[in-house]
Amino acid sequence: MSHRPARRARRASASPLFTPHGTDRASRKAARRQLAEAAAKARTEAAAHTSGTGAAEHEMPAPIFPPAGRPGPASSHNNKIKLPAHRMTTATASGAYPFLAEGGLGTEGIYIGRDVHAEASFCFDPFALYGKIEGFTNPNVLLAGVIGQGKSALAKSFALRSIAFGYRVYVPCDPKGEWTPVAQALGGTSIALGPGLPGKLNPLDAAPRPNSVSASDWAGEIRKRRLLLLGSLARTVLGRDLLPMEHTGLDVALDAVVARAAARGRTPLLGDIAATLNNPDELDRVGGVMSGRLGDASRDLAHAMRRLVHGDLAGMFDAPSTVAFDPNSPMLTIDLSRLGGSGDDTALVLAMTCASAWMESALSDPNGGRRWIVYDEAWRLMRHPGLLQRMQSQWKLSRGLGIANLMVIHRLSDLLTAGDAGSRGRALAEGLLADCSTRIIYRQETDQLHAAAALLGLTSVEADAISHLNRGRGLWKVAGRSFIVQHLLHPHELALFDTDARMH
Structure with a gap:
């Protein structure tokens, strides 16, 4: 058996090309020194060559086209270049251009704050937007948000800033008395109603007749309004609709x-109405041969109307008005804070019904200008179909009367408390929502997201956004367009609108 000698393993390296194997250390050191000297010499020669001929070699060539640009039809002068249109789906466009933001509603209107996504100012005026944006069919606004998120500050600052545009603001129900300082600061009027207070309003006061309406036609309109008011009051106290003979008795x-x-x-x-209903013989006599036993059929109605005269609302609406309506006042508020602390909202709703009827003398004036009607704490009114019916009538006439209604609630589910599905109350509440082209949603609790998304048709992104909104920041949905807006307050407004003063 033969054995071959093992070969010595060698590394794959380029070192032998410069310092071959088998040379000693002194030879390798001398080779490196020679390489360094040769490199230095080469750099010196290259520098000398460049300094002598660089000017000629690096001279810039002449331009191909003249300073005016490329001549001919393909020059794209004056931005007249024409390229074929490129079509794509919205899914492709959102991927190709992911950083686009809504352009806003323009600069016309009342300054609200900052558009968070567009990083621009946000202005809003429903009267200016009407007829200019597709789908914006009415000037009414819904404002919803949990307690402490700044929705009241938004409503007040919006009303205050509207005065600078020549608008007037009416608040028919101020259950907390928070609008009184705002009215006083603007030189407006605030009427406080409650047991023992001197303020009195007669809801049966007749509105001034417009010049374009005849006396007979206006008398019929006043009678219809009074009947509507009395019916709303009776339904609120009775908690049910009126029977046919009760309608006749009231008439x-x-x-x-x-x-x-x-x-x-x-x-x-109102005291005269209650006294007549409590006199069955007079009702039968005035009703005539077709009355039947009208007096007996109207007993429940008589007791319901008696509450306005001798019950917890005695002295407020059963006497001549002590305050005359001033149509030139920039702001008018009805302070009902003395009626809202018992836990029973019936007295508050009755007072608001009477106050809003008294305010109709200004709302029906076609020459009254543009006006805001603010229903603060409107969630307390959702359980009373009589008042909802009056509000719906005002919502429907907003364009003809030149008014914008602002309804302030806490949660979107408050609209569902008006009644069961399919009930008249639920239909009225949902009708109010449908007649609001602008919906402003402040932060909602997690358990309210499903109701909010169902009622407003929110996308999954919008529903997630309203659960994480900071104070003063809301989702604005204006005729199908969405914005995230940070409301900004002036220091004077912040001091005037502070609802947490007692907490501090």
Whole structure:
């Protein structure tokens, strides 16, 4: 058996090319020194060559086109270049251009704050937007948000800033008395109603007749409004709709009271209506042969109306008005804070119904200009179909009357408390929402997201956004367009609108 000698392993390296194997250390050191000297010499020669001929070699060539640009039809002068249109789906566009933001509603209107996504100012005026944005069919606004997120500050600052545009602001129900300082700061009027207070309003006051309406037609309009008011009050107290004979009894009693008041030269009062309903013989006599037993059928109605005269609302709406309506006042508020602390909202709703009826004298004036009607704490009114019906009538006439209604609630689910699915109350509440082209949603609790998304048709991104909104930041949905807006307050506004003063 033969054995071959093992070969010595060698590394794959380029070192032998410069210092071959088998040379000693002194030879390798001398080779490196020679290499360094050769490199230095080469650099010196290259520098000398460049300094002598660089100017000629690096001279810039002449331009191909003249300073005016490329001549001919393909020059794209004056931005007239024409390229074929490129079509793509919205899914492709969102991937190709992911950083686009909504352009906003323009600069016309009342300054609100900052558009978070566009990093631009955000202005809003429903009267200016009407007819200019597709789908913006009415000037009404819904504002919802949990307590402490700044929705009241938004409503007040919006009303205050509207005064600078010549608008007037009416607040028919101020259950906390928070609007009184705002009205006083603007030189407006605030009427406080409550037991023992001197303020009185007669909801049966007749509005001034417009010049374009005849006296007979206006008398019929006043009668219709008074009947609507009395029916709303009765339904609120009874907690049900009126029966047919109760409708007739109310109708007959109103005609009898108006006739007696006209003969005496004064305005009819709610006390006169209650007294007539409590007189069955007079009702039967005035009703005539078709009345039947009208007096007996109207007993429940008589007791319901008596509450306004001798019950917890005695002295507020059963006497001549102590305050005349000033149509030139920039702001008018009805302070009902003395009525909202018992836990029973019936008295508050009755007072608001009477106050709003009294305010109709200004709302029906076609020359009254543009006006805001603010329903603060409107969630307390959702359980009363009588008042919802009056509000719906005002919502429907907003364009013809030149008014914008602002409804402030806490949660979107408050609209569902108006009644069961399919009930008249639920239909009225959902109708109010449908007649609001602008919806402003401040932060909602997690358990309210499903109701909010269902009622407003929110996308999954919008539903997630409203659960993480900071104080003063809201989702604005204006005729299908969405914005995240940070409301900004002036220091004077912040001091005037501070609802947490007692907490500090």
